[in-house]
Amino acid sequence: MGWRKSRQPVAEAVENNVHTHEHETTDADDLAKPLLVVEGVERTFQAGGQPLHVLKGIHMELMPRQLVMLRGRSGSGKTTLLNMIGGLDQPTKGHIFFHDLPFHDMSDDQRTKVRRKEMGFIFQAYALMPLLSAYENVELSLRMAGIPGGQWKARVEHCLELVGLAKRMHHRPFELSGGEQQRVAIAKAIAHRPSLLLADEPTAELDSQMAAQIMSVFQTIIRTEQVTICMTTHDPTILEVADHVYEMVDGKFI
Numbered sequence: 001m002g003w004r005k006s007r008q009p010v011a012e013a014v015e016n017n018v019h020t021h022e023h024e025t026t027d028a029d030d031l032a033k034p035l036l037v038v039e040g041v042e043r044t045f046q047a048g049g050q051p052l053h054v055l056k057g058i059h060m061e062l063m064p065r066q067l068v069m070l071r072g073r074s075g076s077g078k079t080t081l082l083n084m085i086g087g088l089d090q091p092t093k094g095h096i097f098f099h100d101l102p103f104h105d106m107s108d109d110q111r112t113k114v115r116r117k118e119m120g121f122i123f124q125a126y127a128l129m130p131l132l133s134a135y136e137n138v139e140l141s142l143r144m145a146g147i148p149g150g151q152w153k154a155r156v157e158h159c160l161e162l163v164g165l166a167k168r169m170h171h172r173p174f175e176l177s178g179g180e181q182q183r184v185a186i187a188k189a190i191a192h193r194p195s196l197l198l199a200d201e202p203t204a205e206l207d208s209q210m211a212a213q214i215m216s217v218f219q220t221i222i223r224t225e226q227v228t229i230c231m232t233t234h235d236p237t238i239l240e241v242a243d244h245v246y247e248m249v250d251g252k253f254i
């Protein structure tokens with residue numbers, strides 16, 4: 001594909017090529033090219049001295065501002081793939097390009113740099129700091145991303161408003177419902193303006209009404225924050241809001 005030919009050397013690209021705060025200026029060309037490309041990805045683990053082939057040739061694309069779901073039974077390889085997309089693990093074989101950057105070729109440090117700037121993560125269990133308020137939890141993520149302190153207040157308030165928690169900003173996690181805690185986790189994950197949000201079973205702990213609220217928040221932030229979301233799920237009832245569903249069976253898409 002043409003857009004890959006203009007790739008800069010990786011180290012330079014990690015520093016220069018990834019535009020964290022320029023989503024507003026995305027033009028039609030940028031919307032037409034994938035944010036992430038997975039080509040022929042395989043992943044083999046050594047388990048008890050035997051090779052375990054968990055991913056067996058995965059091809060996929062994430063386009064800008066899409067909501068993409070990976071669906072499949074427990075053990076089919078969804079989390080393994082999500083870890084690979086997030087640069088937390090590397091393929092045994094195949095290629096992963098994120099924003100033109102070859103994740104399969106990059107060092108841990110290089111991938112970590114890109115991940116901190118460009119990605120947000122949401123997990124099944126909400127991963128909030130229990131002693132900090134909703135506000136402080138979101139602020140912490142801006143502090144860790146190295147965003148200047150002068151920008152924190154407006155951004156924290158904006159993100160908590162986006163997820164519908166403006167009135168609960170000063171509550172601590174134990175004073176919030178599971179769905180509200182997950183919405184704080186979403187505010188936390190988008191605060192530093194990532195272009196890709198990865199969510200592993202984000203609705204698994206929630207009842208259907210709360211799960212629907214989470215999906216509605218996802219749709220809002222795709223529109224307003226211009227993120228792409230890739231999530232895993234077991235839940236057939238939420239698939240209808242996806243732009244694309246990849247169905248995984250035994251390490252392959254069907």
Ligand SMILES: Nc1ncnc2c1ncn2[C@@H]1O[C@H](COP(=O)(O)OP(=O)(O)OP(=O)(O)O)[C@@H](O)[C@H]1O
Pocket residue numbers: 045046047052054072073074075076077078079080081
């Ligand atoms: N680091 C590892 N070492 C050995 N085996 C692993 C490792 N990580 C994952 N596996 C195995 O790979 C298979 C797929 O696991 P994975 O967590 O990707 O599935 P999943 O579809 O996300 O399942 P679930 O829905 O239960 O989270 C499982 O059999 C798991 O035991």
